[in-house]
Amino acid sequence: MLSKFWSLGLKGIDGFIVSVEVDIASGLPSYSVVGLPDTGIKESKNRVIAAVRNSGFDFPVKKITVNLAPAEIKKAGTHFDLPMALGVLSACGKIKKSADDKIKNTAFIGELALDGSLRPVSGVLPMIMALKNEKSKVKNIIVPSANSEEAAAAKINALKANSVKDIVNYLNGEEELEVCQKSEEVQKARYRGDFSEVKSQAFAKRALEIAAAGFHNVIMVGPPGSGKSMLSKRFPSILPSLSYEECLEVTKIYSVSGLIKSSKLMSLRPFRDPHHTISNAALIGGGSNPRPGEASLAHYGVLFLDEFSEFSRSAIESLREPLESKEITVARVKESIVYPSKFLLIAAMNPCPCGYLSHPTKECSCTPAQVHKYRSKISGPILDRIDMHIQLSPIKYDEWASLPAAEKSFDIKDRVIRAIDIQKKRFNGSKTSANSFMSIGEMKEHCKIPESADRILEIAMNKFGFSARSLDKILKVSRTIADLEGSQDLKKEHIMEAVQYRILDKAGDVALKY
Template sequence: MVALVRTVAYLGLEARAIEVQCQVAPGLPRFSVVGLPDKAVGESRERVQAALSAMGLALPPKRITINLSPADLPKEGSHYDLPIALALLAAMGVTDAEQLIEWVAVGELALDARIVSSPGVLLAAIHASEAELGLICPRAQGAEARWASGVPVIAAPDLASLLNHLKGTQRLPEPEPGEVEKAPPGPDLKRVKGQETAKRALEIAAAGSHNLLMVGPPGAGKSLLASCLPGILPQLSPAEALEVSMVQSVAGTLQEGRISRQRPFRAPHHSASMAALTGGGLRVKPGEVSLAHLGVLFLDELPEFQRPVLDSLRQPLETGHVDVARANAHVTFPARVQLVAAMNPCRCGHLGDPSLACSRAPKCAADYQARVSGPMLDRIDLHVEVDPVSAADLALPPSAEGSAEVAARVAAARLRQTARSEASGARSNAELDGDALEQFATPDEAGQKLLMQAADAMRLSARSYVRMLRVARTIADLAGSETVGRIHVAEALSYRRQPPRA
């Protein structure tokens, strides 16, 4: 007899259908798993055997073959434990094989037959919903699975309870969807003393989801400004929150099914490797640029990152996704992020201060800033100088305008962009391109004249030209203007990086 149980294989954010086939045939006792399993899947034999033993069941003294079909697709992860165990129990006649056809099963087995959490349950639930099947998963992840609407879910604490539920002798409770997490309070812009130019640039970046680079000496407030950004960004829409949660699910960071409406904010250390930043590893996992999808990726001490690591972000910043190609896998993760970076002007950090600058200036500054490639800097929309703050500034009372007031203006600007999204196909101004860019971001006659003059004087590349138009469109949205005027173009040009003189 051959028993069949459905499960999934994860390739990026895609769940592929897998059939777990089990045959118990006469022959010398043997338990084998075939179908390109990795080491974790191969070791499931020991976990399944121990779990059955904990339930008082022994494997039949026959030849047991588990086939994971299609056999040419690599299988990775511990979530195959549960479907393998169910297929084996169905082949042994312990449970009804026909009943299991209507379910997709995922979950890892403990040695005492508990069903424990495994990454990717939300993806499996969405796959089951599309295939009009139910989902069997660990109890700890039932709330996560319920976010996929219309999916019957059996969330079982252990294998014995699951078998009793399938037989009808015990009723497992239906899991409830996980809670929507409240965003923890972050720093308020009222804490930032002075830095009016930098705060204005931060507001523009938040309103249009633009990339931002802050350059200034140590202690000027660059990291504080970046940490204030989540407090002025609009919340994720329900569809966006589910999209972000799918990335967290496959990465194994979605705790107890709690979905957050706050945009992700990731701040990796400058020692991060290329795989940590863009994704990869032996079992390909999303990197920081994907974990920050639809949110903020903050890179502090930008020149201290390895140059190849930084340059690996060039393609994701342009396309909104990252392709991870390995010998055993080729997967795509979403990476529509807002890059916010901070750096010192030179190694010592005090370029321009006669009392503190080193004797190697300006060569020291040129060498230090050259660690970040020109093409990488060209992908950053807003470049702003953050000046040092004096003790007199720090003694001033907090600003009357804080994050709440700025967030209101940002939300109003985003609403204008949302109203155009059906025609433009862009969620924010940072995604405007092609005909939509020409239709919505073309300046008036005075603005166009200024733009042409600046393009020649500043030697704007095609990418810089497009990004400058997007920023000008955002500035116009913040001002409540339907057209992009000369004043909006002028402010956008003030944030462009000046090319080095030949």
């Protein structure tokens, strides 16, 4: 007897439909799975047999062949347990003929426990999205109850079940299954920190507002305790809210990574802060069983690299691809997988190895050679992809205590959104989505240098040794400053402010002055 059930597979963060065919023939008892299954699927045999028996059915002592099609794409995951068990039950007549219509347009995913109950699986949302494809004839899905909120987020006809037995009863028309319901808590999600909690560092906060408005990558240089990570953690709270499509995309990445704890749609911009000892594979993704790395987990959010100069040179270099193309391609033997990774990079570092170079009250114990070596690690191509260098001063307690409460993230975000709207209109019809991505042609058109600022740029180039590339960054950042002000033209003061955000370009200026 032959049976066929629909299930889903994952390639990168995209799902595809898989047909699970089960053939039961007489012959020596065996159970084999064909169609490029990974070792995890091959090991499902014992779970399927135990789950079927413990659900009150006899497991056929015959020659059983399971075929996963299309055969040319590799399949992985424990979620094929359920369609395989159902296939066996159907092929040996435990599921009625009347269920054929339901089976024809429904996909099944779920890992089996030995007692026949269903366990949640990762990657539910991206898999289900494959059913939303217009060409798909399969329009319904049955998922484990614990995955029901994630399934509901896809806005598709999804039912949830607790066990194989429940599903067999449903298919035989003896029981109903509940519809997957969306959680109300999605709307209530809030960022943990607010910019109003950071009372000092007005200069850095202003710079971060510009970074948020124009999608400019940032490096912060300052002594320990100057608030670099405190500010960075609050940065997502001044970015515009994610659209529904963006929430889906972020959730897909976390779903395939098995990082969705509560099965809810992720509605906040991610903030990722990997340690500097991280491996390249963990940072940008890959490995023998490919998974998205931190650079993709930070998609549409912030990748914060503290102690930036402590990261290995190869890790820092590996960020060039995502910073350039906003995605990461992981090459495999027969195929390659693409993970999106449009993040805003915030790097942070001390001014020198000990952290106290030019500190007003503490002594620096580093030699000039040590400082030079420390700084040189971040020079070159990666620095070329960072538009803004911000210097943070040590926080003086007296000053800090007397300061009034600062502006709320909500109000800053409001200005950021207005500046982003201006850019959307400006780049309408172009691939460019923000000032930081402007092409040379677009810069010529939108960043006309006012005559009054010519002299400033000339001084900057001669005195500080700015390169032509630094000037490009200055102009892009100036454009964002002008947008925040609602100014059509670049003005002298916009350029003067942008020049201040290039401290690491100042040739020979090793000692940062506070």
